[in-house]
Amino acid sequence: KQEVTQIPAALSVPEGENLVLNCSFTDSAIYNLQWFRQDPGKGLTSLLLIQSSQREQTSGRLNASLDKSSGRSTLYIAASQPGDSATYLCAVKEAAGNKLTFGGGTRVLVKP
Amino acid sequence: EAGVTQSPTHLIKTRGQQATLRCSPISGHTSVYWYQQALGLGLQFLLWYDEGEERNRGNFPPRFSGRQFPNYSSELNVNALELEDSALYLCASSPRASSWDTQYFGPGTRLTVL
Numbered sequence: 666k667q668e669v670t671q672i673p674a675a676l677s678v679p680e681g682e683n684l685v686l687n688c689s690f691t692d693s694a695i696y697n698l699q700w701f702r703q704d705p706g707k708g709l710t711s712l713l714l715i716q717s718s719q720r721e722q723t724s725g726r727l728n729a730s731l732d733k734s735s736g737r738s739t740l741y742i743a744a745s746q747p748g749d750s751a752t753y754l755c756a757v758k759e760a761a762g763n764k765l766t767f768g769g770g771t772r773v774l775v776k777p
Numbered sequence: 778e779a780g781v782t783q784s785p786t787h788l789i790k791t792r793g794q795q796a797t798l799r800c801s802p803i804s805g806h807t808s809v810y811w812y813q814q815a816l817g818l819g820l821q822f823l824l825w826y827d828e829g830e831e832r833n834r835g836n837f838p839p840r841f842s843g844r845q846f847p848n849y850s851s852e853l854n855v856n857a858l859e860l861e862d863s864a865l866y867l868c869a870s871s872p873r874a875s876s877w878d879t880q881y882f883g884p885g886t887r888l889t890v891l
Contacts, residue, residue, distance in 0.1 A: 699879060708781075708867055709882040754820065762833035764810070765880060767820040 667692045667759055671768035679776050684742040686771045688755035693733050696758040699765070700729050700740050703752045712753075713740070745775045779804065781883035783868050789889045790858050798853040798886045802870030808832075809851040810871070810880055811843060815864035823866075826851055827873075858890045 668691045678684060688698070697716045701709040713722045713729040715738070721730040726743040742749055752772045756765040782801045790796050802809050811823040822835040826845035840856040849870075855862055865887050869880035 697879075701882075706865070706885075706887070708884040709869075711879060711881070714879050756820075762822075763808070763825055764822040764833060764835070765812075765820075766822070769819045 667695075667757060667766045669755060669757055669766050669768035671753075671755060671771050673771060674769065675772040675774075677774040677776065678745055680745060680747060682745055682775075684740075684745050684749070684773060684775075686740040686742075686753050686755075686773070688738040688740070688768055690736045690738075690757050690766075692759070693736055694760060695733065696760055698729075698731055698738050699756050699758070700727075700738075701754045701756065703754060703770070705752075709754065745773075747775050747777050749773060750775050781868055781870050781881055783866075783883040783886050785886060786884070787887045787889070789891065791891050792858055792860060794858050796855045796858060796862075796888055796890075798855075798866050798868075798888070800851045800853070800868030800870075800883060802849050802851070802868075803881055806870035806872050806881075807849055808871045808873060808878075809845055809849065810869040811851070811853050812867045812869065813837075813864045814867060814885075815861065818864075820867070824853070855888070860890050862888060863890045864888060 699714045700712040715731040728741045731738045752770045754770045756767045808827040814820045825833040843853040845851045865885045867885045869882045871878040
């Protein structure tokens with residue numbers, strides 16, 4: 666059974682610092698890995714999608730890497746801003762059943 | 778292009794009642810997914826529908842059921858509500874039943890069971 670873990674569970678940084686969020690998964694037989702952002706009580710906003718054959722994806726200040734063999738992904742957010750405060754979730758797409766398995770999330774607070 | 782929409786935004790029920798949640802996928806998407814986000818349990822996969830058929834089901838009791846209509850919209854029904862069913866229910870859609878496609882999420886329905 667696939668298990669996804671995110672460390673740390675919470676993170677507080679001053680504005681301008683770079684953020685590093687970690688995600689690990691137990692079964693490397695995945696199609697892709699996706700990073701989402703969730704604001705309190707809201708739905709999910711997709712940030713980056715990395716296919717299993719890719720090593721990284723970039724979008725603006727965001728960069729995500731994927732090491733499928735070791736079961737790890739890292740999301741980097743450069744020069745953090747207070748508007749980056751949210752919960753960040755990673756999810757892996759498994760071949761069986763076309764479902765996403767989510768980590769528990771990292772709650773980020775960027776202080777002005 | 779309109780995103781995934783869900784209704785109602787909030788729903789309050791009492792134990793033993795039934796709840797019906799609705800989801801409209803992005804135009805052109807045939808697959809609809811339901812997820813539950815309960816406090817302390819994280820996001821868990823509930824159901825996947827494609828072309829009107831249930832394709833996969835998560836580890837939830839049979840009182841969680843649903844259907845997909847010919848226009849690809851979907852309904853999630855929860856019977857005999859229990860307190861622990863209180864959660865944010867998220868619906869997602871994808872263009873087709875392909876493992877390579879991303880899932881696009883709606884804003885969710887907050888279900889509170891009293």
